[in-house]
Amino acid sequence: MKLYNTLSRRVEEFAPAGDVVKMYVCGPNLYAPCHVGHAMSYIIFDVLRRHLEYRGFKVKHVQNFTDIEDNIILRAQAQGVSVQELADRHVRQFYRDMDSINVQHAHAYPRASEEIPAIIEIVQGLLASDHAYQADGDIYFRVRSKPDYGKLSGRDLDSLIAGARVEPGEGKEYPADFALWKAAKPGEPSWDSPWGPGRPGWHIECSAMSLKHLGETLDIHGGGQDLIFPHHENEIAQSEAHTGVRPFVRFWVHNGLMRLPESEEKMTRHLGNLIPIDEVLQRWGSDALRIFVLGSHYRSPLTHSEEALQAASRAAERLRLAAALEGGGNEPAVDPEPFRWRFVEAMDDDLNSAGALAALFDLAREINRGRDQGRRTDDAQAALRELSGLLGLTLEEPAGPDRAGAGPFVDLLVELRDRLRAEKLYELADDIRARLADLGIALEDAEGGTRWRRRD
Protein backbone atom coordinates (compact mmCIF):
# COMPACT_ATOMS: atom_id res chain seq x y z
CA MET A 1 0.00 0.00 0.00
CA LYS A 2 0.98 3.62 -0.34
CA LEU A 3 1.49 5.75 2.73
CA TYR A 4 2.45 9.38 3.28
CA ASN A 5 5.73 9.81 5.08
CA THR A 6 6.16 13.04 7.02
CA LEU A 7 9.91 12.69 6.73
CA SER A 8 10.00 12.70 2.93
CA ARG A 9 6.79 14.71 2.59
CA ARG A 10 5.69 12.30 -0.05
CA VAL A 11 3.43 9.32 -0.51
CA GLU A 12 5.64 6.23 -0.72
CA GLU A 13 5.11 2.54 -1.28
CA PHE A 14 4.98 0.89 2.12
CA ALA A 15 6.39 -2.48 3.06
CA PRO A 16 7.96 -3.53 6.33
CA ALA A 17 11.73 -3.97 6.47
CA GLY A 18 11.34 -7.43 7.99
CA ASP A 19 8.51 -9.91 8.11
CA VAL A 20 6.62 -8.00 10.79
CA VAL A 21 5.38 -4.42 10.65
CA LYS A 22 6.84 -2.70 13.68
CA MET A 23 4.37 0.03 14.58
CA TYR A 24 4.77 2.41 17.49
CA VAL A 25 2.02 4.90 18.26
CA CYS A 26 2.44 7.72 20.74
CA GLY A 27 -0.02 7.21 23.56
CA PRO A 28 -1.53 9.60 26.04
CA ASN A 29 -0.07 11.45 28.94
CA LEU A 30 -1.99 10.04 31.87
CA TYR A 31 -2.61 13.29 33.70
CA ALA A 32 -6.23 13.44 32.54
CA PRO A 33 -8.78 11.31 30.67
CA CYS A 34 -8.59 11.11 26.89
CA HIS A 35 -10.96 13.14 24.70
CA VAL A 36 -12.39 12.65 21.21
CA GLY A 37 -9.22 14.05 19.69
CA HIS A 38 -7.33 11.10 21.13
CA ALA A 39 -10.12 8.83 19.96
CA MET A 40 -9.68 10.17 16.45
CA SER A 41 -5.97 9.41 16.47
CA TYR A 42 -6.32 5.93 17.93
CA ILE A 43 -9.16 5.07 15.55
CA ILE A 44 -7.00 6.06 12.60
CA PHE A 45 -4.04 3.94 13.68
CA ASP A 46 -6.41 1.10 14.55
CA VAL A 47 -7.73 1.23 10.99
CA LEU A 48 -4.21 1.39 9.59
CA ARG A 49 -3.33 -1.72 11.57
CA ARG A 50 -6.49 -3.55 10.50
CA HIS A 51 -5.83 -2.75 6.87
CA LEU A 52 -2.20 -3.87 7.04
CA GLU A 53 -3.36 -7.13 8.59
CA TYR A 54 -6.02 -7.54 5.92
CA ARG A 55 -3.26 -7.04 3.37
CA GLY A 56 -1.44 -10.00 4.88
CA PHE A 57 1.15 -8.24 7.02
CA LYS A 58 1.79 -9.29 10.56
CA VAL A 59 1.76 -6.22 12.76
CA LYS A 60 3.37 -5.67 16.13
CA HIS A 61 1.71 -2.64 17.65
CA VAL A 62 3.17 -0.86 20.68
CA GLN A 63 1.71 2.16 22.39
CA ASN A 64 3.22 3.95 25.35
CA PHE A 65 1.74 5.61 28.41
CA THR A 66 3.42 8.74 29.68
CA ASP A 67 3.23 8.59 33.44
CA ILE A 68 6.15 10.80 34.44
CA GLU A 69 6.04 14.42 33.45
CA ASP A 70 5.35 17.87 34.90
CA ASN A 71 1.61 17.88 34.31
CA ILE A 72 0.90 14.57 35.92
CA ILE A 73 3.03 15.42 38.95
CA LEU A 74 1.18 18.72 39.40
CA ARG A 75 -2.23 17.11 38.99
CA ALA A 76 -1.48 14.37 41.44
CA GLN A 77 -0.27 16.86 44.02
CA ALA A 78 -3.35 19.02 43.49
CA GLN A 79 -5.64 16.04 44.00
CA GLY A 80 -3.70 14.68 46.92
CA VAL A 81 -3.02 11.32 45.34
CA SER A 82 0.16 9.65 44.19
CA VAL A 83 1.26 9.88 40.59
CA GLN A 84 0.91 6.15 40.37
CA GLU A 85 -2.69 6.27 41.58
CA LEU A 86 -3.65 9.02 39.16
CA ALA A 87 -1.97 7.19 36.29
CA ASP A 88 -3.64 3.91 37.15
CA ARG A 89 -7.05 5.55 37.20
CA HIS A 90 -6.53 6.99 33.73
CA VAL A 91 -5.13 3.74 32.39
CA ARG A 92 -8.33 1.99 33.42
CA GLN A 93 -10.37 4.73 31.79
CA PHE A 94 -8.21 4.44 28.68
CA TYR A 95 -8.95 0.73 28.30
CA ARG A 96 -12.67 1.33 28.77
CA ASP A 97 -12.55 4.06 26.14
CA MET A 98 -10.63 1.94 23.65
CA ASP A 99 -13.02 -0.97 24.11
CA SER A 100 -16.02 1.26 23.67
CA ILE A 101 -14.74 2.67 20.40
CA ASN A 102 -13.68 -0.78 19.24
CA VAL A 103 -9.95 -0.09 19.04
CA GLN A 104 -7.92 -3.29 19.06
CA HIS A 105 -5.48 -3.40 21.92
CA ALA A 106 -1.80 -2.91 21.19
CA HIS A 107 0.47 -5.86 21.82
CA ALA A 108 2.28 -3.92 24.51
CA TYR A 109 1.57 -0.80 26.53
CA PRO A 110 4.87 0.12 28.20
CA ARG A 111 4.87 2.83 30.83
CA ALA A 112 7.66 5.30 31.21
CA SER A 113 7.96 4.68 34.94
CA GLU A 114 8.63 1.02 34.31
CA GLU A 115 11.42 1.61 31.81
CA ILE A 116 13.79 3.68 33.91
CA PRO A 117 16.78 1.31 33.60
CA ALA A 118 16.49 1.31 29.82
CA ILE A 119 16.25 5.10 29.83
CA ILE A 120 19.29 5.47 32.07
CA GLU A 121 21.25 3.18 29.81
CA ILE A 122 20.53 5.35 26.79
CA VAL A 123 21.40 8.55 28.62
CA GLN A 124 24.68 7.00 29.71
CA GLY A 125 25.44 6.06 26.15
CA LEU A 126 24.67 9.55 24.89
CA LEU A 127 26.92 11.05 27.55
CA ALA A 128 29.70 8.68 26.61
CA SER A 129 29.43 9.59 22.93
CA ASP A 130 29.36 13.31 23.73
CA HIS A 131 25.85 13.76 22.36
CA ALA A 132 24.77 14.77 25.84
CA TYR A 133 26.21 16.74 28.72
CA GLN A 134 25.56 17.22 32.37
CA ALA A 135 24.59 20.50 34.01
CA ASP A 136 23.71 20.59 37.70
CA GLY A 137 22.31 17.06 37.76
CA ASP A 138 20.29 17.72 34.61
CA ILE A 139 21.35 16.02 31.41
CA TYR A 140 20.76 17.74 28.08
CA PHE A 141 20.97 16.47 24.55
CA ARG A 142 23.48 18.41 22.50
CA VAL A 143 21.37 19.26 19.47
CA ARG A 144 24.31 20.64 17.49
CA SER A 145 25.98 17.26 17.62
CA LYS A 146 23.46 16.06 15.05
CA PRO A 147 23.97 17.92 11.77
CA ASP A 148 20.65 16.71 10.42
CA TYR A 149 18.64 17.88 13.44
CA GLY A 150 15.34 19.34 12.16
CA LYS A 151 14.95 17.00 9.21
CA LEU A 152 11.53 15.75 10.24
CA SER A 153 9.89 19.08 11.01
CA GLY A 154 11.75 20.93 8.28
CA ARG A 155 13.45 23.58 10.32
CA ASP A 156 17.02 24.59 10.93
CA LEU A 157 18.53 25.64 14.21
CA ASP A 158 18.98 29.28 13.21
CA SER A 159 15.29 29.78 12.53
CA LEU A 160 14.43 27.90 15.69
CA ILE A 161 16.48 30.23 17.79
CA ALA A 162 15.26 33.25 15.85
CA GLY A 163 11.72 32.17 16.65
CA ALA A 164 12.51 33.48 20.11
CA ARG A 165 10.22 31.00 21.78
CA VAL A 166 13.06 28.73 22.79
CA GLU A 167 13.80 29.07 26.46
CA PRO A 168 17.46 29.69 27.11
CA GLY A 169 17.27 27.49 30.20
CA GLU A 170 19.51 27.26 33.21
CA GLY A 171 22.52 25.19 32.42
CA LYS A 172 22.00 24.67 28.71
CA GLU A 173 24.94 25.13 26.38
CA TYR A 174 22.59 26.04 23.59
CA PRO A 175 18.95 27.18 23.72
CA ALA A 176 17.53 24.36 21.59
CA ASP A 177 19.12 21.60 23.65
CA PHE A 178 16.51 19.53 25.45
CA ALA A 179 16.45 17.62 28.71
CA LEU A 180 17.10 13.88 28.79
CA TRP A 181 17.16 13.69 32.57
CA LYS A 182 16.03 16.13 35.21
CA ALA A 183 17.44 16.32 38.72
CA ALA A 184 14.76 15.73 41.33
CA LYS A 185 13.09 18.67 42.96
CA PRO A 186 11.64 18.36 46.46
CA GLY A 187 8.38 16.41 46.56
CA GLU A 188 8.73 14.95 43.09
CA PRO A 189 8.88 11.26 42.34
CA SER A 190 12.43 10.33 41.49
CA TRP A 191 14.68 7.41 40.66
CA ASP A 192 18.31 6.80 41.48
CA SER A 193 20.73 7.34 38.67
CA PRO A 194 24.47 7.75 38.19
CA TRP A 195 23.77 11.50 38.34
CA GLY A 196 21.77 11.41 41.52
CA PRO A 197 18.02 11.15 42.05
CA GLY A 198 15.94 12.44 39.19
CA ARG A 199 13.46 11.61 36.46
CA PRO A 200 13.55 11.28 32.70
CA GLY A 201 12.66 14.08 30.30
CA TRP A 202 9.63 13.62 28.12
CA HIS A 203 11.12 12.55 24.79
CA ILE A 204 13.54 9.91 25.99
CA GLU A 205 10.85 7.46 27.10
CA CYS A 206 9.70 6.79 23.55
CA SER A 207 13.22 6.17 22.35
CA ALA A 208 13.78 3.71 25.17
CA MET A 209 10.46 1.91 24.87
CA SER A 210 10.47 1.61 21.10
CA LEU A 211 14.02 0.30 21.16
CA LYS A 212 13.21 -2.25 23.83
CA HIS A 213 9.94 -3.50 22.36
CA LEU A 214 10.50 -3.12 18.64
CA GLY A 215 14.21 -2.65 18.00
CA GLU A 216 16.47 -0.07 16.42
CA THR A 217 14.37 0.65 13.36
CA LEU A 218 10.59 1.03 13.37
CA ASP A 219 8.51 0.63 10.25
CA ILE A 220 5.83 3.05 11.37
CA HIS A 221 5.83 5.64 14.10
CA GLY A 222 2.53 7.42 14.52
CA GLY A 223 0.96 10.23 16.44
CA GLY A 224 -0.82 13.54 16.11
CA GLN A 225 0.65 16.29 13.97
CA ASP A 226 1.29 18.31 17.08
CA LEU A 227 4.00 15.84 18.04
CA ILE A 228 6.17 16.39 14.98
CA PHE A 229 8.08 19.11 16.76
CA PRO A 230 9.67 18.90 19.18
CA HIS A 231 8.76 15.42 20.36
CA HIS A 232 9.40 13.31 17.29
CA GLU A 233 12.27 15.46 16.09
CA ASN A 234 13.98 14.88 19.41
CA GLU A 235 13.24 11.18 19.36
CA ILE A 236 15.04 10.88 16.05
CA ALA A 237 18.04 12.79 17.34
CA GLN A 238 18.34 10.69 20.50
CA SER A 239 17.67 7.35 18.94
CA GLU A 240 19.93 7.72 15.95
CA ALA A 241 22.68 9.21 18.08
CA HIS A 242 22.36 6.35 20.53
CA THR A 243 22.14 3.36 18.22
CA GLY A 244 24.07 4.75 15.29
CA VAL A 245 21.40 3.12 13.16
CA ARG A 246 19.55 5.16 10.59
CA PRO A 247 16.73 5.52 10.05
CA PHE A 248 15.16 5.28 13.48
CA VAL A 249 11.79 5.26 11.75
CA ARG A 250 11.07 4.37 8.12
CA PHE A 251 7.57 5.89 7.93
CA TRP A 252 6.45 8.77 10.09
CA VAL A 253 2.66 8.92 10.03
CA HIS A 254 0.79 11.85 11.57
CA ASN A 255 -2.92 12.45 11.83
CA GLY A 256 -4.60 15.86 11.57
CA LEU A 257 -6.02 17.34 14.74
CA MET A 258 -9.58 17.70 15.91
CA ARG A 259 -10.94 21.08 16.80
CA LEU A 260 -14.14 22.70 17.97
CA PRO A 261 -16.23 24.96 15.74
CA GLU A 262 -16.47 27.78 18.27
CA SER A 263 -12.78 28.21 18.87
CA GLU A 264 -11.45 26.76 15.63
CA GLU A 265 -8.46 25.76 17.65
CA LYS A 266 -7.32 22.23 18.13
CA MET A 267 -8.84 20.29 20.96
CA THR A 268 -6.32 19.83 23.72
CA ARG A 269 -6.49 19.19 27.40
CA HIS A 270 -4.49 22.14 28.60
CA LEU A 271 -6.83 24.51 26.78
CA GLY A 272 -9.78 22.68 28.26
CA ASN A 273 -11.73 22.90 24.98
CA LEU A 274 -12.44 19.23 24.85
CA ILE A 275 -15.23 16.73 24.58
CA PRO A 276 -14.99 13.47 26.51
CA ILE A 277 -15.13 10.25 24.54
CA ASP A 278 -18.00 8.81 26.52
CA GLU A 279 -20.15 11.87 25.90
CA VAL A 280 -19.94 11.30 22.15
CA LEU A 281 -20.48 7.58 22.54
CA GLN A 282 -23.52 7.86 24.72
CA ARG A 283 -25.12 10.28 22.33
CA TRP A 284 -24.14 8.82 18.96
CA GLY A 285 -22.43 5.47 19.40
CA SER A 286 -19.13 4.08 18.24
CA ASP A 287 -20.03 3.55 14.59
CA ALA A 288 -21.16 7.14 14.19
CA LEU A 289 -17.92 8.41 15.71
CA ARG A 290 -15.87 6.21 13.40
CA ILE A 291 -17.81 7.23 10.31
CA PHE A 292 -17.39 10.85 11.34
CA VAL A 293 -13.62 10.40 11.71
CA LEU A 294 -13.08 8.14 8.71
CA GLY A 295 -15.29 10.22 6.42
CA SER A 296 -12.43 12.64 5.92
CA HIS A 297 -8.76 12.06 5.27
CA TYR A 298 -6.64 11.22 8.30
CA ARG A 299 -4.15 13.98 7.60
CA SER A 300 -6.80 16.71 7.46
CA PRO A 301 -8.00 18.57 10.51
CA LEU A 302 -11.50 17.65 11.59
CA THR A 303 -14.02 20.01 13.14
CA HIS A 304 -16.22 18.43 15.74
CA SER A 305 -19.89 19.30 15.34
CA GLU A 306 -23.32 18.06 16.28
CA GLU A 307 -24.48 18.18 12.66
CA ALA A 308 -21.57 16.09 11.45
CA LEU A 309 -22.14 13.46 14.15
CA GLN A 310 -25.85 13.47 13.39
CA ALA A 311 -25.11 12.88 9.71
CA ALA A 312 -22.63 10.13 10.58
CA SER A 313 -25.19 8.54 12.86
CA ARG A 314 -27.75 8.38 10.05
CA ALA A 315 -25.09 7.03 7.73
CA ALA A 316 -24.25 4.28 10.24
CA GLU A 317 -27.94 3.39 10.40
CA ARG A 318 -28.01 3.08 6.63
CA LEU A 319 -25.16 0.58 6.61
CA ARG A 320 -26.59 -1.29 9.57
CA LEU A 321 -29.98 -1.77 7.95
CA ALA A 322 -28.51 -2.81 4.62
CA ALA A 323 -26.41 -5.45 6.35
CA ALA A 324 -29.15 -6.70 8.65
CA LEU A 325 -32.44 -6.66 6.77
CA GLU A 326 -33.59 -9.98 5.47
CA GLY A 327 -35.42 -10.56 2.26
CA GLY A 328 -34.37 -11.13 -1.30
CA GLY A 329 -34.94 -14.37 -3.08
CA ASN A 330 -33.36 -16.76 -5.49
CA GLU A 331 -32.68 -14.50 -8.41
CA PRO A 332 -28.97 -14.14 -9.28
CA ALA A 333 -26.95 -12.99 -6.30
CA VAL A 334 -25.59 -9.51 -5.79
CA ASP A 335 -21.84 -9.63 -6.38
CA PRO A 336 -19.87 -7.71 -3.74
CA GLU A 337 -16.46 -8.16 -5.37
CA PRO A 338 -16.36 -4.94 -7.40
CA PHE A 339 -17.13 -3.04 -4.23
CA ARG A 340 -14.49 -4.92 -2.27
CA TRP A 341 -12.00 -4.05 -4.99
CA ARG A 342 -12.88 -0.36 -4.77
CA PHE A 343 -12.69 -0.46 -0.99
CA VAL A 344 -9.25 -2.04 -0.92
CA GLU A 345 -7.94 0.18 -3.66
CA ALA A 346 -8.99 3.27 -1.71
CA MET A 347 -7.46 2.00 1.52
CA ASP A 348 -4.24 1.13 -0.29
CA ASP A 349 -4.01 4.72 -1.44
CA ASP A 350 -2.67 6.36 1.70
CA LEU A 351 -5.59 5.09 3.75
CA ASN A 352 -8.33 6.85 1.82
CA SER A 353 -11.03 5.81 4.24
CA ALA A 354 -13.52 8.29 2.81
CA GLY A 355 -13.25 6.60 -0.56
CA ALA A 356 -13.53 3.20 1.10
CA LEU A 357 -16.67 4.33 2.91
CA ALA A 358 -18.15 5.53 -0.38
CA ALA A 359 -17.65 2.01 -1.76
CA LEU A 360 -19.47 0.65 1.27
CA PHE A 361 -22.45 2.95 0.75
CA ASP A 362 -22.62 1.95 -2.87
CA LEU A 363 -22.55 -1.69 -1.84
CA ALA A 364 -25.35 -0.99 0.61
CA ARG A 365 -27.44 0.53 -2.18
CA GLU A 366 -26.74 -2.46 -4.40
CA ILE A 367 -27.86 -4.80 -1.63
CA ASN A 368 -31.07 -2.86 -1.07
CA ARG A 369 -31.79 -2.76 -4.76
CA GLY A 370 -31.06 -6.46 -5.10
CA ARG A 371 -33.40 -7.27 -2.25
CA ASP A 372 -36.17 -5.27 -3.94
CA GLN A 373 -35.53 -7.30 -7.07
CA GLY A 374 -35.71 -10.62 -5.29
CA ARG A 375 -32.03 -11.38 -5.69
CA ARG A 376 -29.86 -13.24 -3.21
CA THR A 377 -28.01 -10.80 -0.99
CA ASP A 378 -26.42 -12.93 1.74
CA ASP A 379 -22.92 -12.95 0.25
CA ALA A 380 -23.06 -9.23 -0.39
CA GLN A 381 -24.29 -8.60 3.14
CA ALA A 382 -21.50 -10.75 4.56
CA ALA A 383 -19.01 -8.71 2.54
CA LEU A 384 -20.53 -5.49 3.81
CA ARG A 385 -20.12 -6.67 7.37
CA GLU A 386 -16.57 -7.83 6.74
CA LEU A 387 -15.42 -4.62 5.07
CA SER A 388 -17.18 -2.52 7.69
CA GLY A 389 -15.21 -4.49 10.24
CA LEU A 390 -11.99 -3.37 8.59
CA LEU A 391 -13.00 0.15 9.53
CA GLY A 392 -13.84 -1.05 13.02
CA LEU A 393 -17.57 -0.61 12.48
CA THR A 394 -19.75 -3.00 14.45
CA LEU A 395 -23.01 -2.41 12.53
CA GLU A 396 -24.78 -2.85 15.84
CA GLU A 397 -27.41 -0.54 17.18
CA PRO A 398 -25.94 1.90 19.71
CA ALA A 399 -26.64 0.80 23.24
CA GLY A 400 -28.47 3.90 24.45
CA PRO A 401 -27.96 3.10 28.12
CA ASP A 402 -30.46 5.75 29.25
CA ARG A 403 -33.27 3.78 27.70
CA ALA A 404 -32.13 0.35 28.81
CA GLY A 405 -35.02 -1.77 29.93
CA ALA A 406 -37.54 0.11 27.82
CA GLY A 407 -37.58 -2.61 25.17
CA PRO A 408 -40.39 -4.78 26.52
CA PHE A 409 -42.62 -1.75 26.96
CA VAL A 410 -42.01 -0.62 23.43
CA ASP A 411 -42.80 -4.15 22.27
CA LEU A 412 -46.05 -3.96 24.19
CA LEU A 413 -47.03 -0.64 22.62
CA VAL A 414 -46.16 -1.92 19.18
CA GLU A 415 -48.28 -5.00 19.72
CA LEU A 416 -51.25 -2.95 20.90
CA ARG A 417 -50.83 -0.61 17.97
CA ASP A 418 -50.83 -3.52 15.54
CA ARG A 419 -54.19 -4.61 16.95
CA LEU A 420 -55.53 -1.08 16.52
CA ARG A 421 -54.35 -1.13 12.93
CA ALA A 422 -56.02 -4.46 12.36
CA GLU A 423 -59.20 -2.79 13.55
CA LYS A 424 -58.42 0.10 11.20
CA LEU A 425 -58.27 2.51 14.12
CA TYR A 426 -55.55 4.45 12.36
CA GLU A 427 -55.90 7.68 14.26
CA LEU A 428 -54.94 6.04 17.54
CA ALA A 429 -52.28 3.90 15.91
CA ASP A 430 -50.68 6.92 14.25
CA ASP A 431 -50.76 8.81 17.50
CA ILE A 432 -48.82 6.05 19.23
CA ARG A 433 -46.29 6.08 16.42
CA ALA A 434 -45.90 9.85 16.65
CA ARG A 435 -45.54 9.81 20.42
CA LEU A 436 -42.92 7.08 20.26
CA ALA A 437 -41.07 9.04 17.61
CA ASP A 438 -40.93 11.98 20.02
CA LEU A 439 -39.31 9.63 22.50
CA GLY A 440 -36.70 8.54 19.98
CA ILE A 441 -38.32 5.32 18.83
CA ALA A 442 -38.90 4.93 15.11
CA LEU A 443 -41.54 2.45 13.89
CA GLU A 444 -41.66 0.83 10.49
CA ASP A 445 -44.59 -1.23 9.31
CA ALA A 446 -42.92 -3.79 7.08
CA GLU A 447 -44.45 -6.84 5.49
CA GLY A 448 -43.18 -9.27 8.09
CA GLY A 449 -44.46 -7.10 10.94
CA THR A 450 -43.59 -3.85 12.65
CA ARG A 451 -39.94 -3.09 13.35
CA TRP A 452 -38.76 -0.48 15.78
CA ARG A 453 -35.42 1.06 16.57
CA ARG A 454 -33.94 3.94 18.48
CA ARG A 455 -33.27 7.14 16.74
CA ASP A 456 -32.40 10.65 17.85
Added chain:
RNA sequence: GGCGACGUAGCCAAGUGGUUAAGGCAGGGGUCUGCAAAACCCCGAUCGUGGGUUCGAUUCCCACCGUCGCCUCCA
Protein backbone atom coordinates in the same frame (compact mmCIF):
# COMPACT_ATOMS: atom_id res chain seq x y z
C1' G B 1 8.74 36.63 11.99
C1' G B 2 10.10 31.26 10.17
C1' C B 3 8.10 26.48 8.39
C1' G B 4 3.67 23.82 6.72
C1' A B 5 -1.52 22.59 5.47
C1' C B 6 -6.22 23.74 3.71
C1' G B 7 -10.37 26.68 0.90
C1' U B 8 -14.97 21.46 -3.96
C1' A B 9 -23.02 21.73 -4.08
C1' G B 10 -27.26 24.12 2.14
C1' C B 11 -23.71 21.15 5.62
C1' C B 12 -19.67 17.26 5.93
C1' A B 13 -16.26 15.43 2.31
C1' A B 14 -13.34 12.22 -1.74
C1' G B 15 -11.02 12.99 -6.30
C1' U B 16 -8.84 14.00 -11.42
C1' G B 17 -4.52 18.00 -16.54
C1' G B 18 -9.19 16.55 -21.22
C1' U B 19 -15.66 11.59 -21.93
C1' U B 20 -21.43 12.40 -17.06
C1' A B 21 -16.31 16.02 -10.36
C1' A B 22 -17.34 9.91 -5.48
C1' G B 23 -20.06 9.22 -1.05
C1' G B 24 -22.90 10.76 3.45
C1' C B 25 -26.48 14.22 5.71
C1' A B 26 -30.29 17.77 4.75
C1' G B 27 -33.99 19.33 0.85
C1' G B 28 -37.56 18.71 -3.56
C1' G B 29 -40.37 15.21 -6.93
C1' G B 30 -41.90 10.06 -7.77
C1' U B 31 -42.71 4.48 -6.62
C1' C B 32 -44.27 1.49 -2.44
C1' U B 33 -47.65 2.25 2.05
C1' G B 34 -54.32 2.95 5.15
C1' C B 35 -50.93 7.19 6.20
C1' A B 36 -45.89 7.07 7.37
C1' A B 37 -41.02 5.02 7.85
C1' A B 38 -37.34 2.19 5.53
C1' A B 39 -35.95 1.12 0.57
C1' C B 40 -35.60 2.23 -4.62
C1' C B 41 -35.75 5.93 -8.95
C1' C B 42 -35.07 11.18 -10.44
C1' C B 43 -33.25 16.40 -9.27
C1' G B 44 -28.33 20.20 -7.28
C1' A B 45 -21.33 22.43 -8.09
C1' U B 46 -18.99 28.14 -13.67
C1' C B 47 -14.27 23.15 -7.72
C1' G B 48 -11.82 30.92 -2.71
C1' U B 49 -10.19 35.50 -6.03
C1' G B 50 -6.83 37.32 -9.91
C1' G B 51 -3.02 36.14 -13.19
C1' G B 52 0.34 32.48 -15.77
C1' U B 53 1.94 27.62 -18.18
C1' U B 54 -0.84 24.43 -21.71
C1' C B 55 -4.32 22.74 -27.56
C1' G B 56 -6.98 22.22 -22.73
C1' A B 57 -6.80 23.30 -15.41
C1' U B 58 -10.90 22.43 -10.39
C1' U B 59 -6.28 19.50 -10.78
C1' C B 60 0.56 22.49 -12.30
C1' C B 61 3.03 27.64 -11.16
C1' C B 62 2.71 32.77 -8.96
C1' A B 63 0.13 36.53 -6.24
C1' C B 64 -3.80 37.85 -3.14
C1' C B 65 -7.82 36.96 0.43
C1' G B 66 -9.50 33.66 4.28
C1' U B 67 -8.91 29.57 7.87
C1' C B 68 -5.84 26.35 10.61
C1' G B 69 -1.28 23.76 12.55
C1' C B 70 3.88 23.75 14.43
C1' C B 71 7.82 26.96 16.31
C1' U B 72 5.92 26.07 24.49
C1' C B 73 2.76 21.20 27.30
C1' C B 74 -0.07 18.54 23.47
C1' A B 75 -3.12 12.67 19.94
